[in-house]
Amino acid sequence: MGTRWAKIINEFGKASLKIVIDKDLPAARKVAEDCGADFSKNYKDAFKSRVDAVFIVTPHKFLYSLARAALLAGKHVFVEKPGSRTAKEMEILLKLAKQKNLRLMVGFNYRSFDSIRRAKKIVESGIIGEIDFIRIRHGHPGRPGYGREWRMNKKLAGGGVLMDQGLHAIDLINWFFGELVKKVAGMKNNLFWKTKVEDNAFVLLETPRGKIGSLHVGITEWKPIFSFEIFGSKGYCSIDGFGRRYGNGEILTIGRYDHKKQILKEKKIICNPDADNALRLELKEFIKSIDEKRTPSPNAADALKVLKIIEEVYKQN
Numbered sequence: 590m591g592t593r594w595a596k597i598i599n600e601f602g603k604a605s606l607k608i609v610i611d612k613d614l615p616a617a618r619k620v621a622e623d624c625g626a627d628f629s630k631n632y633k634d635a636f637k638s639r640v641d642a643v644f645i646v647t648p649h650k651f652l653y654s655l656a657r658a659a660l661l662a663g664k665h666v667f668v669e670k671p672g673s674r675t676a677k678e679m680e681i682l683l684k685l686a687k688q689k690n691l692r693l694m695v696g697f698n699y700r701s702f703d704s705i706r707r708a709k710k711i712v713e714s715g716i717i718g719e720i721d722f723i724r725i726r727h728g729h730p731g732r733p734g735y736g737r738e739w740r741m742n743k744k745l746a747g748g749g750v751l752m753d754q755g756l757h758a759i760d761l762i763n764w765f766f767g768e769l770v771k772k773v774a775g776m777k778n779n780l781f782w783k784t785k786v787e788d789n790a791f792v793l794l795e796t797p798r799g800k801i802g803s804l805h806v807g808i809t810e811w812k813p814i815f816s817f818e819i820f821g822s823k824g825y826c827s828i829d830g831f832g833r834r835y836g837n838g839e840i841l842t843i844g845r846y847d848h849k850k851q852i853l854k855e856k857k858i859i860c861n862p863d864a865d866n867a868l869r870l871e872l873k874e875f876i877k878s879i880d881e882k883r884t885p886s887p888n889a890a891d892a893l894k895v896l897k898i899i900e901e902v903y904k905q906n
Contacts, residue, residue: 674747749786
């Protein structure tokens, strides 16, 4: 992910990549040389005066400490999701960014995919009416040795699939509902990978107005899947496939239901599956928020909502 971000930043007209930090110095050198940047294995070198903002793209364990150090050094921060392993850590970052009047953006990049952005506009237009419920299924089969990777390590990741695909799914439900969740119910297990964190999780969310969101995320989906369904009072929209990893591209379906005639009319839209374009849009939003001195979207408050929900699921299990 760090290599992808370096490429995106380097190609962006309103920003330039100054330095790449990695404790693996040869790795830092390779990325830096490809982008014409300096490199180092000391993260403090990223806080030099000529650097305006820092991108933090590491395993979850290191996100909080590095983001905090960058904010204390007076730098704007883009930190990959979830931004920290705990809600308490995120609350500290949120408070610090406000005190320092710095921008703190959290990388929930699913929001910036073409199909998701189109679906959000459809919902906001009122075409499908008021949202009643949302259903998400998302997962992949892993790969040989996946159970030994950092994403399945409690100390490094903070959890299992809920702290990976689950983060994105919960953020999307929160974003589309546009209101706080009041009830959380969840179950998790690990039946295949046999690690100390979950390989499957099932979560139900309810808002004060009775809207319900359901999600199932797993690392035992032998056929990679991304299914995002939004049901409203006048119809629905659904997304099948995501990027180039989950299905064959992204297909957005809009369905309008005529209650009197009991007729359903559907329209399908083929969306752009370029995952790097989502990163470009995130970068654009981050820089724009700095220029306009406003809170970026998504932000630390969004991440805090997600982390609190996940912690409630863990508490129940």
